Amino acid sequence: NAGVTQTPKFQVLKTGQSMTLQCAQDMNHEYMSWYRQDPGMGLRLIHYSVGAGITDQGEVPNGYNVSRSTTEDFPLRLLSAAPSQTSVYFCASSYGTGHPLNTEAFFGQGTRLTVV
């Protein structure tokens, strides 16, 4: 009963490095999304996907890329890490009849990223 699994849990990057945050879900959810959480800012949507092959930008997409080749996986790529990308990143998935946001979202445990 894994739900939404994020890896790694912690990561330290140097400025300019690139990396991929992994997210996988085993609930056959069509909708997946990435958020970042910063102190005092709540959760902000980075990118989302309504199904395999379909992605779209959220509120804060700059500096991040996503792809969705399968229903299960939704990786988030940092192209050239910057200190401003230091944050906690959460992946979420949901499935709703008629609309994916008509039901609860399931969250992963988060990836704490520090860019130095």
Add this chain to the structure above:
Amino acid sequence: SQQGEEDPQALSIQEGENATMNCSYKTSINNLQWYRQNSGRGLVHLILIRSNEREKHSGRLRVTLDTSKKSSSLLITASRAADTASYFCATPGAGSYQLTFGKGTKLSVIP
């Protein structure tokens, strides 16, 4: 931009007391959701209330929704130390695929 805003930002109560937190939002919605986040963990869904509902209960939780005032409240009755967490409201805008969160209310329940 933030759709929902919780109030208060922080709340400290004694165990056994009730805790009430509020959420205001800006645009029309299909539903409003409440989530809990324990320190250092992911968010956990608590309750979803649809736009045609006025009140919903789940265990010790009671959620109300007033679409005319664009506001919702979450009441936790007979609080426990384990209720210590941050609570967020989230709203998908009508026709939107984006679920937007408020900044949260940090609840501390003192044993």
